[in-house]
Amino acid sequence: MHSSVVELLVQRDDSREVLRLKGREAWTLASLIEVGEGGLTPLERPAPRWSAYVHTLRKRGLAIxxxxxxxxxxxxxxxxxxxxxxxxxxxxxxxxxxxRRSGRADAVRSARRNDHSAGYAPDSVS
Structure with a gap:
């Protein structure tokens, strides 16, 4: 898994519950999944507030x-x-x-939509 995970959708195998995580909670869980049984310390994968992210994941029902x-x-x-x-x-x-890729695509679509809704139409070629 890539270190820049910002959203993660997982299913618990024990209860079949689906969890949608964003931000640092997604990154933290992705990091824990990536390293497997060996686990990790904040020294090995530095980030602020590791204990807070783990606490949040535990509140979501994950055993850590x-x-x-x-x-x-x-x-x-x-x-x-x-x-x-x-x-x-x-x-x-x-x-x-x-x-980022999705954001650029959304911006292009939005700009095109705004151009057409404002009455703008490309010059026709005669």
Whole structure:
């Protein structure tokens, strides 16, 4: 899956419920699906507010574990690794590029529609 996912449509395999996600929630879930059983940490895929996005996905009913991992170094401590446990089927993925292409096409259609509705008609060739 591409890292610029902006919309995601998935179906839960356990309940057959369809979830439509947008923005960072879509990106977060796409990231978790992409990495699979190994999960990931915000250090591996930086983004602001990872915990908030995971919290939102959990509120939508998705099982996501936080596995505590300890690390050494000059600032020893622990961090969380998020692992998606919910079985899902991806139905549709929309990337930022898809949106840009769609937006350009919509703008062209809109401009043509506005030109015709304003009484504009291309000059006829005699």
């Amino acid at each position: 574990d936080t596995v505590e991992e300890h690390h050494a170094g000059p600032y020893p401590g622990a961090h969380g690794r998020y692992v998606l446990r919910a079985p899902l089927t991806v139905l549709k993925v929309v990337t930022a590029e898809d949106k």
